[in-house]
Structure formats: structure tokens, C-alpha cells
Amino acid sequence: MSELPNIVVTGASGRMGQMLIRTVEASGKARVSAAVERSGHAWVGQDLGEVMGVAKGVVVTDDPLEAFATAQAVLDFTAPAATVEFAALAAQARLVHVIGTTGMEAEHLARLEPAARHAVIVRAGNMSLGVNLLVELTRKVAQALDADWDVEVIEAHHRHKVDAPSGTALMLGEAAAEGRGVSLAEVSDRGRDGITGARDRGHIGFSAIRGGDIVGEHDVLFAGEGERVILRHVATDRAIFARGALKAALWGQGKAPGEYSMADVLGF
Numbered sequence: 001m002s003e004l005p006n007i008v009v010t011g012a013s014g015r016m017g018q019m020l021i022r023t024v025e026a027s028g029k030a031r032v033s034a035a036v037e038r039s040g041h042a043w044v045g046q047d048l049g050e051v052m053g054v055a056k057g058v059v060v061t062d063d064p065l066e067a068f069a070t071a072q073a074v075l076d077f078t079a080p081a082a083t084v085e086f087a088a089l090a091a092q093a094r095l096v097h098v099i100g101t102t103g104m105e106a107e108h109l110a111r112l113e114p115a116a117r118h119a120v121i122v123r124a125g126n127m128s129l130g131v132n133l134l135v136e137l138t139r140k141v142a143q144a145l146d147a148d149w150d151v152e153v154i155e156a157h158h159r160h161k162v163d164a165p166s167g168t169a170l171m172l173g174e175a176a177a178e179g180r181g182v183s184l185a186e187v188s189d190r191g192r193d194g195i196t197g198a199r200d201r202g203h204i205g206f207s208a209i210r211g212g213d214i215v216g217e218h219d220v221l222f223a224g225e226g227e228r229v230i231l232r233h234v235a236t237d238r239a240i241f242a243r244g245a246l247k248a249a250l251w252g253q254g255k256a257p258g259e260y261s262m263a264d265v266l267g268f
């Protein structure tokens, strides 16, 4: 019997699910004890050793309750409706729930609150070290520059991405708004089209590009009169998100119940 922490990966067959399984198994710090997919998915009932060539003996299940029963953490990069269901079950089992899922609306976030009263949740729209550093830099630059500098967050992702702006773009927009001491909800400009009128001073704009296999690129543009400052992160490998998620799962062990961010995990 292994002494390593048991980790469940939900959305096992997904782009991130597969990366998470490989990262956990290669880490030597934890083991994949269960893998969950949605009912009806072709992977349900299959051994990971057969479908992925790693974690032999782990049979993909569509029963999260059973999967969570013997684990210490769950890495969840799926979809908002699934994530809120997993949060309730993870709280019952007192697992650390690492949530990478983006596109969460207010009603989804509200459903995390009762779960966070009983268990540790670490949630971030981006789990990479570089992006979380960029968030801190964005807050600082926004603090230093006044509203004569227009802030625009520009992101690019692969053609399969279903939500926009990206979770990362929203984190960056929030950081810029915090730096300026304003509420993002009041100054956010999303999806300009047609005769929009001139740009409002102090607003924070968002633009989303979707195409090909782009892993994830984010620019925060501060556009002033006669000069521009651009902060940029480019992801070339999904392993950066998986490494952050595993770090969060290990960090969360023994912490008091509550919702935490990657900034907490990284000590920023």
C-alpha cells in the first residue's frame, strides 16, 4: 500500500485531465487513485493503463462519490455544472478540491460557499506560476498609472475553448481594477461591436481570439499618450497548469476549511 496522497482526477479524458494524470503519476509526490468521467463517456469502465499507458489498474468511473471516498484531494478541470456537484461531494468527504474550471457564473460561485465551510477549496482561473506573477505585476502597474492609461486585456486560446473572456483574463482584469481601486463590474467593456462610441476613460476592455491549438496567451496593455506598457504571458505547455494544481493539492492538506487562491498557495 502506497504512502503517497491519493488524488482523484475528474474529466480524466480531457486536455487537462490527461495532463493532470501524467503529471501526478510522474511527480513521485502523489498517486492517481481514481479517475472520473461523465456518464456515457467511452472511457468509463476502461483502465487508464489501456487508454493512456499510465496509472495501470485505475478504472475510469462515472461515480464520483465512490472515487472520493479513499482520496485526499481532487483535481477538477471540467465544466461549471460538474464542478459545483463535485464541490458538494468533496466537502462531504473532506477532500481538498482544486478547481481549475473556468466560465463559472455567480450562481456557480455561490454554490461553492457551503462547500468551503467544510473543506479546503483552491480555485484559480490559471494555476501557473507565471500567470500568478503576472497578476501581481498587473495590480502594481495599475496602481502606478492613472486612468489616462487605457487598460485592455487581450487573450488567445485554442479553437475548442468554450468560455470568454478566459478565466485568466478575468483574473488580470480584477487585478487591474483592484490596483485602480475600482470595481471591475462597473468598468468592464466586453465584446465591442458596431458603433460603440469612443472609449470610456477608466474602463477595462477585454478581447478574445480563438484559433488552432493555442495553449493560452495573455497581454495586459496599458495604452497611454505616446507610449504603451505591455505585460505578457505565453503558455506553450499545459504541464504548467497541472504542476500548479498538484502543488495546490499538496499545500491544502491540513489547512482550515475555506476558499483559497493560487496566490495563497504560492505565498504572493
Ligand SMILES: NC(=O)C1=CN([C@@H]2O[C@H](COP(=O)(O)OP(=O)(O)OC[C@H]3O[C@@H](n4cnc5c(N)ncnc54)[C@H](O)[C@@H]3O)[C@@H](O)[C@H]2O)C=CC1
Pocket (backbone or CB within 6 Å): 010, 011, 012, 013, 014, 015, 016, 017, 036, 037, 038, 039, 041, 077, 078, 079, 081, 082, 099, 100, 101, 102, 103, 124, 125, 126, 127, 128, 167, 241
Ligand atoms: N485554471 C487553469 O489553470 C486552467 C483551467 N482550464 C479550464 O479547465 C477546464 C477544462 O479544460 P480542457 O481540459 O481544455 O477541456 P476538455 O473539454 O478537454 O475537458 C473537460 C473534461 O471534463 C469532462 N466532464 C464534463 N462534465 C463532466 C462530469 N459531469 N463528470 C466528469 N467529467 C466531466 C468532459 O467529458 C471532458 O473530458 C476549462 O474550464 C478550462 O478553461 C484549462 C487549463 C488551465
Ligand SMILES: O=C(O)C1=N[C@H](C(=O)O)C[C@H](O)C1
Pocket (backbone or CB within 6 Å): 102, 125, 126, 157, 161, 165, 166, 167, 168, 169, 215, 216, 217
Ligand atoms: O481553456 C483553456 O485551455 C485555458 N483556460 C484557462 C483560462 O480560461 O484562462 C487557463 C489557460 O489560459 C488555458
